[in-house]
Amino acid sequence: xxxxxxxxxxxxxxxxxxxxxxxxxxxxxxxxxxxxxxxxxxxxxxxxxxxxxxxxxxxxxxxxxxxxxxxxxxxxxxxxxxxxxxxxxxxxxxxxxxxxxxxxxxxxxxxxxxxxxxxxxxxxxxxxxxxxxxxxxxxxxxxxxxxxxxxxxxxxxxxxxxxxxxxxxxxxxxxxxxxxxxxxxxxxxxxxxxxxxxxxxxxxxxxxxxxxxxxxxxxxxxxxxxxxxxxxxxxxxxxxxxxxxxxxxxxxxxxxxxxxxxxxxxxxxxxxxxxxxxxxxxxxxxxxxxxxxxxxxxxxxxxxxxxxxxxxxxxxxxxxxxxxxxxxxxxxxxxxxxxxxxxxxxxxxxxxxxxxxxxxxxxxxxxxxxxxxxxxxxxxxx
Amino acid sequence: xxxxxxxxxxxxxxxxxxxxxxxxxxxxxxxxxxxxxxxxxxxxxxxxxxxxxxxxxxxxxxxxxxxxxxxxxxxxxxxxxxxxxxxxxxxxxxxxxxxxxxxxxxxxxxxxxxxxxxxxxxxxxxxxxxxxxxxxxxxxxxxxxxxxxxxxxxxxxxxxxxxxxxxxxxxxxxxxxxxxxxxxxxxxxxxxxxxxxxxxxxxxxxxxxxxxxxxxxxxxxxxxxxxxxxxxxxxxxxxxxxxxxxxxxxxxxxxxxxxxxxxxxxxxxxxxxxxxxxxxxxxxxxxxxxxxxxxxxxxxxxxxxxxxxxxxxxxxxxxxxxxxxxxxxxxxxxxxxxxxxxxxxxxxxxxxxxxxxxxxxxxxxxxxx
Amino acid sequence: xxxxxxxxxxxxxxxxxxxxxxxxxxxxxxxxxxxxxxxxxxxxxxxxxxxxxxxxxxxxxxxxxxxxxxxxxxxxxxxxxxxxxxxxxxxxxxxxxxxx
Numbered sequence: 135x136x137x138x139x140x141x142x143x144x145x146x147x148x149x150x151x152x153x154x155x156x157x158x159x160x161x162x163x164x165x166x167x168x169x170x171x172x173x174x175x176x177x178x179x180x181x182x183x184x185x186x187x188x189x190x191x192x193x194x195x196x197x198x199x200x201x202x203x204x205x206x207x208x209x210x211x212x213x214x215x216x217x218x219x220x221x222x223x224x225x226x227x228x229x230x231x232x233x234x235x236x237x238x239x240x241x242x243x244x245x246x247x248x249x250x251x252x253x254x255x256x257x258x259x260x261x262x263x264x265x266x267x268x269x270x271x272x273x274x275x276x277x278x279x280x281x282x283x284x285x286x287x288x289x290x291x292x293x294x295x296x297x298x299x300x301x302x303x304x305x306x307x308x309x310x311x312x313x314x315x316x317x318x319x320x321x322x323x324x325x326x327x328x329x330x331x332x333x334x335x336x337x338x339x340x341x342x343x344x345x346x347x348x349x350x351x352x353x354x355x356x357x358x359x360x361x362x363x364x365x366x367x368x369x370x371x372x373x374x375x376x377x378x379x380x381x382x383x384x385x386x387x388x389x390x391x392x393x394x395x396x397x398x399x400x401x402x403x404x405x406x407x408x409x410x411x412x413x414x415x416x417x418x419x420x421x422x423x424x425x426x427x428x429x430x431x432x433x434x435x436x437x438x439x440x441x442x443x444x445x446x447x448x449x450x451x452x453x454x455x456x457x458x459x460x461x462x463x464x465x466x467x468x469x470x471x472x473x474x475x476x477x478x479x480x481x482x483x484x485x486x487x488x489x490x491x492x493x494x495x496x497x498x499x500x501x502x503x504x505x506x507x508x509x510x511x512x513x514x515x516x
Numbered sequence: 517x518x519x520x521x522x523x524x525x526x527x528x529x530x531x532x533x534x535x536x537x538x539x540x541x542x543x544x545x546x547x548x549x550x551x552x553x554x555x556x557x558x559x560x561x562x563x564x565x566x567x568x569x570x571x572x573x574x575x576x577x578x579x580x581x582x583x584x585x586x587x588x589x590x591x592x593x594x595x596x597x598x599x600x601x602x603x604x605x606x607x608x609x610x611x612x613x614x615x616x617x618x619x620x621x622x623x624x625x626x627x628x629x630x631x632x633x634x635x636x637x638x639x640x641x642x643x644x645x646x647x648x649x650x651x652x653x654x655x656x657x658x659x660x661x662x663x664x665x666x667x668x669x670x671x672x673x674x675x676x677x678x679x680x681x682x683x684x685x686x687x688x689x690x691x692x693x694x695x696x697x698x699x700x701x702x703x704x705x706x707x708x709x710x711x712x713x714x715x716x717x718x719x720x721x722x723x724x725x726x727x728x729x730x731x732x733x734x735x736x737x738x739x740x741x742x743x744x745x746x747x748x749x750x751x752x753x754x755x756x757x758x759x760x761x762x763x764x765x766x767x768x769x770x771x772x773x774x775x776x777x778x779x780x781x782x783x784x785x786x787x788x789x790x791x792x793x794x795x796x797x798x799x800x801x802x803x804x805x806x807x808x809x810x811x812x813x814x815x816x817x818x819x820x821x822x823x824x825x826x827x828x829x830x831x832x833x834x835x836x837x838x839x840x841x842x843x844x845x846x847x848x849x850x851x852x853x854x855x856x857x858x859x860x861x862x863x864x865x866x867x868x869x870x871x872x873x874x875x876x877x878x879x880x881x882x883x884x885x
Numbered sequence: 886x887x888x889x890x891x892x893x894x895x896x897x898x899x900x901x902x903x904x905x906x907x908x909x910x911x912x913x914x915x916x917x918x919x920x921x922x923x924x925x926x927x928x929x930x931x932x933x934x935x936x937x938x939x940x941x942x943x944x945x946x947x948x949x950x951x952x953x954x955x956x957x958x959x960x961x962x963x964x965x966x967x968x969x970x971x972x973x974x975x976x977x978x979x980x981x982x983x984x985x
Binding site for chain 3: 266367368369370372392429430432433434
Binding site for chain 2: 886887888890891892893894896898917918921924925929930931934938939940941942943944945946947948949951965966968
């Protein structure tokens with residue numbers, strides 16, 4: 135293991151690998167990524183694998199759009215020898231109440247103003263896209279055909295390999311055990327395989343971001359919440375877009391492999407670092423999913439698992455520096471959408487660390503916003 | 517939700533012995549088996565077992581199975597669920613089971629997992645052709661259903677299963693063209709190997725499959741020789757006209773339930789893959805969750821039975837049942853296991869177990885000593 | 886392809902059962918699986934993968950999912966463990982299963 139590095143990134147999920155790639159591409163030598171498992175073994179690899187631009191805040195819309203556009207050409211840009219399996223089958227968001235319908239209309243207006251050409255669809259129109267949709271209890275839908283699906287393992291691997299080609303080093307199965315701070319400056323990252331001296335540390339540790347921040351003596355306003363998912367056996371194509379309902383708190387999509395991946399949010403889920411699974415999730419998930427898409431009653435369940443949402447009070451990420459500890463940067467608190475924001479996280483954080491002119495100004499997503507209380511709550515999260 | 521004291525998952529040799537041992541101690545046992553019958557893979561073992569009398573040596577596996585099933589059925593405190601597939605083992609210890617299309621939940625105080633193992637496969641071009649079967653599959657087809665797998669067989673793997681199934685193929689009137697094994701040595705017992713050689717079947721060590729040939733099903737197999745570095749020697753190819761290829765390259769534990777509940781797992785190649793760490797009395801890293809048989813590390817059915825008995829005893833003690841002779845019984849089971857694993861044949865298993873064993877205290881941090 | 890004489894085993898077969906395989910009448914015995922009955926009748930190809938490759942069983946005990954067929958209109962049935970029943974409609978499966 136190297137003894138020194140210009141930048142040490144903690145976390146080998148999509149965020150960490152994308153930041154490493156962008157830094158290396160901009161000419162930074164000695165970029166190191168430390169990952170305690172394998173690439174994408176945390177939140178990235180356990181996520182629902184959806185890519186969406188239909189958000190309710192301006193920042194989330196911009197970041198998502200930028201990321202989605204990158205994914206469209208990522209195989210070439212990252213010279214990936216595999217396929218990241220980007221499938222743009224759209225997201226169909228289901229409104230169950232008039233209030234939700236009004237919110238969607240507002241969101242669509244905002245999205246349209248930012249170049250995201252989403253639109254409201256009535257239930258007949260929605261049925262044309264998803265013939266098996268049970269529209270009972272629904273009011274309307276919002277749809278954007280450029281949203282879709284992406285394989286988290288391939289996408290992270292693609293970034294990781296590209297970063298390594300540009301000289302970055304990725305240490306897998308290596309756990310960070312401490313961060314040494316001296317005179318208010320980052321000095322050293324300690325791992326179970328050796329220590330690395332560095333002036334710049336990036337916390338991209340997903341569900342474990344708080345643990346890493348504490349190592350540097352920094353308290354960040356995030357918590358990790360378990361979210362569960364299941365996948366069915368692979369089946370012939372039946373569902374083109376991702377289905378999502380905020381009031382039912384579920385999402386469901388059929389991935390290119392043929393399996394239906396679905397998950398749901400639940401306020402009673404544990405807020406520690408547990409990623410075990412529960413039968414209660416299974417029971418509720420199946421009840422809701424088969425109501426929304428009745429043919430699923432015949433599908434066999436293959437597997438269930440869980441991952442961590444790293445939640446912030448406004449459900450928007452925290453990007454940027456930490457004033458008390460010079461050289462300590464955050465790319466955390468993605469609140470369940472860190473995977474689909476990966477490309478933006480990579481580029482914007484690299485620009486930020488290097489003090490370059492930002493493609494999108496991320497100052498308003500800094501840690502300081504929680505002190506001043508200038509929070510804009512993202513309304514559309516499962 | 518059904519409350520039970522002890523749930524045994526799997527009705528093979530380990531599970532049956534676990535149920536018997538716990539029932540004998542007075543525990544109320546629920547035994548869940550996914551097949552319609554009990555006995556697991558003993559039903560297809562037509563050969564006589566090794567070991568000592570305690571593990572029914574010189575009795576055919578299929579008959580040992582019948583003996584164990586009869587014994588289990590005699591206990592009033594054992595409830596057997598057949599056709600019952602365990603779907604999940606959850607953080608709160610609730611177990612979900614599908615039986616005859618019904619979804620059942622069980623809440624056990626303790627669980628013994630004896631899910632066994634599944635056959636590994638081997639990578640070569642066209643290994644997915646019909647006619648390329650697991651050796652165990654061929655055994656099931658012949659010995660359980662009385663159906664011939666084909667006419668001419670190439671056996672891949674000269675471990676005990678490869679040798680025994682080759683013999684059984686010939687008993688069923690099927691030709692075995694050759695047995696190949698990539699290793700320079702025959703892995704199985706020499707007594708089996710000599711018998712097969714005497715019947716005229718060549719055992720080619722340092723040989724492996726280059727490819728399978730066939731359109732809709734296997735028509736031929738190409739094998740080639742390996743050098744000292746396990747690399748194929750070009751020009752050494754031989755084409756064999758066979759319609760069945762039996763893959764007998766080992767088994768790997770069916771450990772999904774252990775992963776799901778969060779038992780600490782360790783990769784131990786000698787034991788077939790990822791196995792749970794466990795105390796010598798077979799408790800996993802989780803309190804009250806025990807393992808026995810192939811899921812704990814791939815071995816012979818004889819040791820699976822002894823492990824089952826030991827795990828049943830451990831679970832009984834965990835549940836608070838006082839057994840007068842517990843120490844003696846434990847010692848006896850541990851001695852039997854030592855005997856079965858002794859000598860050069862048991863060396864691999866001993867090495868593997870050394871990596872999977874944890875001290876009683878580490879296995880059971882909550883209880884101290 | 887059935888074993889009639891065996892030095893160790895005696896096969897007590899159940900009563901004869903007829904079922905259809907791709908529309909044709911085939912006979913098997915009660916107590917055996919669909920895969921065993923088909924194999925005895927000389928059928929090895931159970932399905933074609935979505936890359937159009939022929940597939941047979943591999944493990945024959947329900948572990949590996951290589952033996953999927955369409956049984957009574959239901960896809961992805963593991964025929965290596967599915968008991969044969971009188972009048973069953975068994976078809977070669979093509980590609981992934983369908984639920985509509």
